[in-house]
Amino acid sequence: xxxxxxxxxxxxxxxxxxxGMAWVSGPSLVVAVSEAGALGILGAGNAPPSLVQxxxxxxxxxxxxxFGVNIPVFSPYARDVVSLCISEKVPVVTTGAGxxxxxxxPLKEAGIRVIPVxxxxxxxxxxxxxxxxxIIAEGNESGGHIGxxxxxxxxxxxxxxxxxxxxxxxxxADGRGFAAALALGxxxxxxxxxxxxxxxxxxxxxxxxxxxxAGDRATITTGHSLGHPVRALRNPMTRAFQEMEKxxxxxxxxxxxxxxxxxLAVEGNVTEGSFMAGQSCGLVHDIPSAAELITRIVAEAxxxxxxxxxxxxxxx
Amino acid sequence: xxxxxxxxxxxxxxxxxxxGMAWVSGPSLVVAVSEAGALGILGAGNAPPSLVQxxxxxxxxxxxxxFGVNIPVFSPYARDVVSLCISEKVPVVTTGAGxxxxxxxPLKEAGIRVIPVxxxxxxxxxxxxxxxxxIIAEGNESGGHIGxxxxxxxxxxxxxxxxxxxxxxxxxADGRGFAAALALGxxxxxxxxxxxxxxxxxxxxxxxxxxxxAGDRATITTGHSLGHPVRALRNPMTRAFQEMEKxxxxxxxxxxxxxxxxxLAVEGNVTEGSFMAGQSCGLVHDIPSAAELITRIVAEAxxxxxxxxxxxxxxx
Numbered sequence: 001x002x003x004x005x006x007x008x009x010x011x012x013x014x015x016x017x018x019x020g021m022a023w024v025s026g027p028s029l030v031v032a033v034s035e036a037g038a039l040g041i042l043g044a045g046n047a048p049p050s051l052v053q054x055x056x057x058x059x060x061x062x063x064x065x066x067f068g069v070n071i072p073v074f075s076p077y078a079r080d081v082v083s084l085c086i087s088e089k090v091p092v093v094t095t096g097a098g099x100x101x102x103x104x105x106p107l108k109e110a111g112i113r114v115i116p117v118x119x120x121x122x123x124x125x126x127x128x129x130x131x132x133x134x135i136i137a138e139g140n141e142s143g144g145h146i147g148x149x150x151x152x153x154x155x156x157x158x159x160x161x162x163x164x165x166x167x168x169x170x171x172x173a174d175g176r177g178f179a180a181a182l183a184l185g186x187x188x189x190x191x192x193x194x195x196x197x198x199x200x201x202x203x204x205x206x207x208x209x210x211x212x213x214a215g216d217r218a219t220i221t222t223g224h225s226l227g228h229p230v231r232a233l234r235n236p237m238t239r240a241f242q243e244m245e246k247x248x249x250x251x252x253x254x255x256x257x258x259x260x261x262x263x264l265a266v267e268g269n270v271t272e273g274s275f276m277a278g279q280s281c282g283l284v285h286d287i288p289s290a291a292e293l294i295t296r297i298v299a300e301a302x303x304x305x306x307x308x309x310x311x312x313x314x315x316x
Numbered sequence: 317x318x319x320x321x322x323x324x325x326x327x328x329x330x331x332x333x334x335x336g337m338a339w340v341s342g343p344s345l346v347v348a349v350s351e352a353g354a355l356g357i358l359g360a361g362n363a364p365p366s367l368v369q370x371x372x373x374x375x376x377x378x379x380x381x382x383f384g385v386n387i388p389v390f391s392p393y394a395r396d397v398v399s400l401c402i403s404e405k406v407p408v409v410t411t412g413a414g415x416x417x418x419x420x421x422p423l424k425e426a427g428i429r430v431i432p433v434x435x436x437x438x439x440x441x442x443x444x445x446x447x448x449x450x451i452i453a454e455g456n457e458s459g460g461h462i463g464x465x466x467x468x469x470x471x472x473x474x475x476x477x478x479x480x481x482x483x484x485x486x487x488x489a490d491g492r493g494f495a496a497a498l499a500l501g502x503x504x505x506x507x508x509x510x511x512x513x514x515x516x517x518x519x520x521x522x523x524x525x526x527x528x529x530a531g532d533r534a535t536i537t538t539g540h541s542l543g544h545p546v547r548a549l550r551n552p553m554t555r556a557f558q559e560m561e562k563x564x565x566x567x568x569x570x571x572x573x574x575x576x577x578x579x580l581a582v583e584g585n586v587t588e589g590s591f592m593a594g595q596s597c598g599l600v601h602d603i604p605s606a607a608e609l610i611t612r613i614v615a616e617a618x619x620x621x622x623x624x625x626x627x628x629x630x631x632x
Contacts, residue, residue, distance in 0.1 A: 003629045120532055140456075149532050150455060152468050152493065152496070153532065153596045170466075176475075180496035180497075183496035185492055216436055216465050282469065308624055311318050313317045313318070
């Protein structure tokens with residue numbers, strides 16, 4: 001077991017958060033992760049509130065444990081999903097893709113724990129001041145929408161900047177990464193890519209197999225010209241997008257080409273889908289159940305934590 | 317004290333390597349780092365062999381401790397500097413910016429420890445097969461010439477791939493990063509940016525002050541269109557280079573504009589210089605002596621290593 005103050009803050013057994021992934025982290029994964037003692041997060045994406053409501057009710061029918069919802073700030077339904085989280089008494093909300101400062105007060109008033117995902121020390125500080133309960137410091141190695149600072153330097157800089165607890169995200173897929181995150185000053189980890197390759201994740205098996213087979217350099221980033229870089233596996237779709245950016249297609253043309261491609265990936269379309277994934281994909285070699293995965297990673301991290309003091313000697 | 321097998325491999329007290337930085341890590345820094353019990357590395361860059369020879373003789377006159385030379389594979393003088401390292405009995409050679417496979421056999425025959433700096437698991441494996449004694453796994457957050465995989469996912473993937481010892485580099489500037497590197501499976505760390513801001517580093521004070529003042533998002537990368545991305549501090553020079561890449565200047569025009577800009581930085585030219593630095597710059601807040609820095613980082617890391625087991629509880 002590994003116990004940190006994040007366990008007490010959220011009422012969970014293991015200080016592990018499953019990253020909220022639009023169209024990917026549906027109720028079956030959320031329930032499996034939360035039942036295993038970590039925190040499952042429903043990815044609301046830009047899904048209509050009626051769908052999110054049905055998913056929330058399914059989750060609540062299947063687990064009594066704490067869980068969360070991830071709300072991307074850019075979603076046209078962001079405020080509706082905030083209202084839904086309040087009416088459905090969701091315990092935790094994480095946010096991403098922008099500053100959620102305006103969304104924090106209503107959530108806090110309803111007693112919901114708010115944990116923004118951020119990519120810079122400056123935004124972490126602003127959101128601490130806006131009332132966030134904790135911060136997920138997400139490095140550039142993550143899958144999906146990313147910032148420009150990498151996990152290793154980002155986490156300690158955010159730990160230096162805020163007083164609220166910091167969770168490390170980006171590039172973590174095993175117990176070594178979990179232990180390293182604690183060494184950097186984090187009180188827990190968030191993993192996305194690693195949880196895609198679990199039995200309960202409701203994506204097509206092709207998506208899981210692509211992650212299992214991927215190596216360290218399997219991902220590329222696109223969308224720099226749009227100001228919203230995205231990391232995904234290298235495939236015909238992402239290479240085509242990269243080429244379209246290089247030759248200077250307009251923002252409208254790029255957005256039109258990119259829209260809906262994550263859903264194609266979720267459905268298993270290996271040539272046209274955008275298989276969002278982080279650089280930790282090269283550390284993923286199997287498709288266990290979420291519970292097996294969590295047990296294994298905690299055991300690995302515990303072994304690392306107990307072994308590390310051997311390097312500290314008393315010689316001078 | 318922190319003792320790992322890297323100490324035994326290189327005959328050093330602390331498993332810390334000062335990254336070899338062209339025009340930056342000159343004899344005064346190398347001597348200070350090696351005298352403090354870590355491994356100082358002369359950055360040969362593309363300097364002519366006569367200059368490197370004079371620097372080597374100065375280093376050997378001032379310290380009996382192990383030290384090294386970094387040879388960038390692309391240097392027109394790479395083979396000459398290899399010969400020089402052999403004739404001058406340099407204990408350790410690190411290499412960068414490409415595959416040094418062809419340079420390894422003569423160095424090994426002369427009894428020199430060879431430690432390539434690599435940015436992917438595939439190259440690490442090839443160089444282990446070519447006879448490398450250890451591997452420096454350098455993440456994308458480093459300063460200067462960089463690869464595309466970040467430290468957090470890169471280090472454990474290279475540890476999984478090779479049997480020789482792995483040193484972590486990129487984004488490390490304090491004892492938390494040192495401890496985290498050990499958690500990821502590394503046996504030591506290499507730091508570049510942190511050592512620029514030391515008293516003995518022979519660069520203009522402007523360079524050191526820019527690093528001290530920099531925040532987490534202070535760096536940008538340029539040179540993607542040339543296939544050789546470089547990370548440096550955001551300033552008028554790097555912004556201009558970025559703009560020239562965006563409008564599609566030719567490779568020759570870009571190379572002409574970029575050449576010599578690191579030397580201008582070393583001389584303190586804040587508008588025209590290319591101040592190469594990694595994302596760890598936001599963790600650097602002072603300009604200590606190299607010895608003070610090493611003592612402090614070891615003490616911090618030791619404290620982290622001794623504290624971490626508290627998170628592992630015996631509850632089930």
